[in-house]
Amino acid sequence: MSAVIVSVAELAAALASPRPPVLLHVGDGAGGLIPGAVPVDLASTLQGVPSSDSDGRRPLPAVDDLQAHARSWGISSASTVVVYDGSGGTQAGRAWWVLRWAGIASVRLLDGGLAAWAAAGRGVTHDVPAPVPGDVTLSPGHLRELDADRAAEYAGAGRLLDARGPQAFAEGHIPGAISLPTRDNLGHDGRLLDADTLRKRFAAFDLDDGRPVGVYCGGGVAAAHEAAVLASLGVDAALFVGSFSAWSGDPRRPISRTPSPEGS
Incomplete structure (x- = not known):
């Protein structure tokens, strides 16, 4: 595990x-x-x-x-x-x-x-359990996150990944971002591709060289999945939680509409 x-x-x-x-x-x-x-x-x-x-x-x-x-x-x-x-x-x-x-x-x-x-032949139910309440105490900031300014810096350095699909990327993205849809980390059966295949996918963009990596999507959901995939490979990616919905909500921010650089 x-x-x-x-x-x-x-x-x-x-x-x-x-x-x-x-x-x-x-x-x-x-x-x-x-x-x-x-x-x-x-x-x-x-x-x-x-x-x-x-x-x-x-x-x-x-x-x-x-x-x-x-x-x-x-x-x-x-x-x-x-x-x-x-x-x-x-x-x-x-x-x-x-x-x-x-x-x-x-x-x-x-x-x-x-x-x-x-x-896998495992059972599925419609019964919803009633858990015994827990006592966890939470606090913020245990994973790295980006604001829009930092996302722009990562994009300028070629280290910001856009986890959306290619159509959304083409319609508008953060200038300098790299299109790497998180859906392409999955096979046809919805499971993750094997680790070697995933490493090759990300290594093509030098994402395993120790330099900081950031990731975003439309609203911080698909990008969180990509961050998890990267974490499983030992790559620590910071999440731009607001993602493109936050970026595009600020009229001062430039938007690029060039196609996906790798044609994904």
């Missing part, structure tokens, strides 16, 4: 252990839940309310609010947390990043999410 990613087999073994992880399903759970999983609504728990256009669509939640939610999900100070969703982890990556940013040291992303669990 890596410090970032957990497989279906590893999760099943952990859930059967004397100290199972807290399991969070990012989404409404309408398509079913892994038994024991608590549904988590991204919009109401993993983001705050913007106070201006330059905050972006999905600013970070207030830590006190996030702590209350985390306790209601059953998270305590010694908990291991596993997050997943029904879309290959691209939504659950936001939960991974926000919980790690708030100081939960052991958070893992289920490779392939609910689809991989079901494809």
Whole structure:
């Protein structure tokens, strides 16, 4: 089991252990839940309310609010947390990043999410558990984040990744950013590509040379997934939480509309 990613087999073994992880399903759970999983609504728990256009669509939640939610999900100070969703982890990556940013040291992303669990013949339920409230104490700043000025500096140095798809990139992006859609980190089955393939993908842009890397998307969700993928390879990427929605909300910021440089 890596410090970032957990497989279906590893999760099943952990859930059967004397100290199972807290399991969070990012989404409404309408398509079913892994038994024991608590549904988590991204919009109401993993983001705050913007106070201006330059905050972006999905600013970070207030830590006190996030702590209350985390306790209601059953998270305590010694908990291991596993997050997943029904879309290959691209939504659950936001939960991974926000919980790690708030100081939960052991958070893992289920490779392939609910689809991989079901494809392995594992059971799915519609029963929603009632967790015993936890006692976790959260604090901000445990992962690196960027504001718009720092994002511009990273882009100018060729170290800022745009995790959106190529069409969104072509329609408008931060000047100097590199198009590397996080969806392309996944295979057709929604699972992560193997580590060697991922390393080659990122190494093509010298992202493993020790220099700082930043990542953004439209509203700080897809980019959080890409940050998790990079972390699984040992690359520490700072997240521009406000992402392009914050950048484009400030009329002083320039916008580039050149195509994706690698034609992705």
